[in-house]
Amino acid sequence: MAFSPLVDELVESLRCLPGVGQKTAQRMAFHLLERGRSGGVRLSEALSTAMSDVRRCDSCQNFADTPVCGICENPARHTGTLCVVESPSDLLAIEQAGDYRGSYFVLMGHLSPIDGVGPEEIGIERLLQRIEAESVKELILATNPTVEGEATAHYIADRLDGRNVLITRLAHGIPVGGELGYVDGFTLTHAFRGRKPLAD
Template identity: 55%
Template sequence: MAASLLDQLMSSLRCLPGVGAKSAQRMAYHLLERDREGGRRLAAVMAKAIQQIGHCQRCRTLSEQELCQICSSKKRDSQLICVVETPSELAVIENSIDYRGHYFVLGGRLSPIDGIGPRELGLDLLAARLEEGEIEEVILATNATVEGEMTARYIHDMAEARGIKTTRIAQGVPMGGELEYIDGATLAHAFAGRSNF
């Protein structure tokens, strides 16, 4: 017997991070009992976003265009590139501090056990950017986890082989912490106190 439409809705909502069975049930009932119009808007925008939002061809963040607004801006410092793990971490940096350089979004971190190697993180694209000769400093803003540190070491070695300075954001970010959940003041302090890798 097929699951009811209500069960399908609750099951679908559970794909979101941090949403368990109870939260999904509350959301589903709220949309159906109190805000059907909001549910319609949510469904329409989600469908449109999933179809139209892709990745920037240069930095790999989420973008509706081939090049995101940051990569297409002439006002950014093309000598600086900050490497982050996710688009949400890029957004945290953009919204918290006055960083004016460019970015590269890995989409994860090296994890051989999970089959995530340099190719899956687009490190060939990063290497090509480093080869262009414009970048003078790579700022490593990977998370302070074992995999994040391994990823940072790999990128440091790539940059060092090309004679490019590598810095690491200061460790005001707690070990095991995720940038997405760090407050702006802590992140600003960590960025200002970055040191050579």
């Protein structure tokens, strides 16, 4: 049964969100219309403002509403260390951990030739220019441990071959509190390859 065109349009609009199918979109739409209208108005205003005003930082490509984001403008950040991540959510995860105090570069994706995503689409040239301009001493490749993430990390490392930049990769392996019997073979292989001496 079809609803009014306005309700149908609301449901279809909500389906653009990841993981939201027809039933979930209907449930969201009905909730907003039945008892969440003030929240719906606030949501629509926030969406409208964000879609028109949020841009990419000129320096790191992260989401920002100013030409340069707050992290890049912070003089307390160590500019000699640059961490490369695939997405703003990866940057947020590192920031929430609270230990890293360097700068970032957000690729907004990874290399995927089959999907037509090459070095130009993720800003590799901008990354290389920034490394040169800021005399970066250490580049941390924090791309995801997927086939595409590994390929992206290796491509960046190859492009920096011969430059005086220390290239490091985030350790991959067994999570704290994990048990070997439940770890998949791929993760276990990475853990063995990344082993290091036991600290005193």
